Amino acid sequence: MRAPTERGSPMMANPRRIVYINSPSSDNPFQIRSSFLASLLQFFQKPLSLPFLLSIFLFLTWISIRFQRVSQFPTPSIGTAADWSVDDDMKVNLIRFSSGIPSQIAKDKRGWLLDPVSLALASGISGGAVSCASLHVGEIRPGKIRGNHRHHNCNETFVIWGAATKFRLENRKVADKGYAEVIIGADEVAVAASPGRTAHALVNIDPIRSTFFLGCQDSIINYNGTSNDYNVWKDL
Numbered sequence: 001m002r003a004p005t006e007r008g009s010p011m012m013a014n015p016r017r018i019v020y021i022n023s024p025s026s027d028n029p030f031q032i033r034s035s036f037l038a039s040l041l042q043f044f045q046k047p048l049s050l051p052f053l054l055s056i057f058l059f060l061t062w063i064s065i066r067f068q069r070v071s072q073f074p075t076p077s078i079g080t081a082a083d084w085s086v087d088d089d090m091k092v093n094l095i096r097f098s099s100g101i102p103s104q105i106a107k108d109k110r111g112w113l114l115d116p117v118s119l120a121l122a123s124g125i126s127g128g129a130v131s132c133a134s135l136h137v138g139e140i141r142p143g144k145i146r147g148n149h150r151h152h153n154c155n156e157t158f159v160i161w162g163a164a165t166k167f168r169l170e171n172r173k174v175a176d177k178g179y180a181e182v183i184i185g186a187d188e189v190a191v192a193a194s195p196g197r198t199a200h201a202l203v204n205i206d207p208i209r210s211t212f213f214l215g216c217q218d219s220i221i222n223y224n225g226t227s228n229d230y231n232v233w234k235d236l
């Protein structure tokens with residue numbers, strides 16, 4: 001009989017509150033908050049709160065590690081923008097576009113779209129494939145390399161996007177090295193052409209993002225024959 005009366009009666013609710021709040025004026029929101037803090041403190045004094053505290057601690061550690069990592073590697077595109085030059089792009093037979101809107105390849109809010117073969121021709125990138133007998137689309141995860149090979153019997157046109165990526169192309173006109181290379185920013189889309197008998201390599205140098213690429217080749221490559229050279233450069 002006592003319990004229902006207690007719950008229903010405002011007379012009984014008040015003294016109970018006073019015990020928690022430690023003050024007669026229970027309308028003050030600050031005091032309600034301080035009562036909450038008081039019970040929180042009480043909770044933390046109990047051994048029961050230990051796992052709870054530990055998980056908060058772990059969460060904070062995780063946040064701080066993540067934050068350190070992000071500040072350790074500044075956005076790769078910042079470094080690229082400063083290094084970029086049209087002359088270097090010409091040496092690797094490449095043209096780059098901003099993936100943002102507006103740009104030559106992104107005319108509306110849907111994003112970018114391009115035809116690699118016609119865009120390469122229109123941009124003066126020559127020596128690539130003018131028709132695709134074979135198509136490859138793929139991913140290069142951070143730190144990984146694709147290519148670093150030479151096809152003797154096919155010309156190839158690439159589209160590269162998604163991450164900070166190093167593109168290297170054999171170029172006998174470059175003294176000493178015999179190649180040229182550029183870095184494509186994570187916010188850029190590049191179209192590049194590698195004529196037959198020209199070595200090429202794509203290296204993802206991004207700490208987090210994946211590089212994506214499309215390769216259009218004008219003949220079907222025979223990978224078991226002697227028409228390709230592999231591991232051309234040892235320093236990649």
Ligand SMILES: *[C@@H]1O[C@H](CO)[C@@H](O)[C@H](O)[C@H]1NC(C)=O
Pocket residue numbers: 127153154155196218219
């Ligand atoms: C590659 O391009 C060259 C010149 O641009 C052309 O003569 C050759 O036929 C092309 N290769 C293939 C397999 O189509």
Ligand SMILES: *[C@@H]1O[C@H](CO)[C@@H](O)[C@H](O)[C@H]1NC(C)=O
Pocket residue numbers: 222224225226
């Ligand atoms: C390479 O493999 C193809 C089948 O995929 C075969 O027809 C061809 O004879 C092979 N060439 C060599 C040089 O082993």
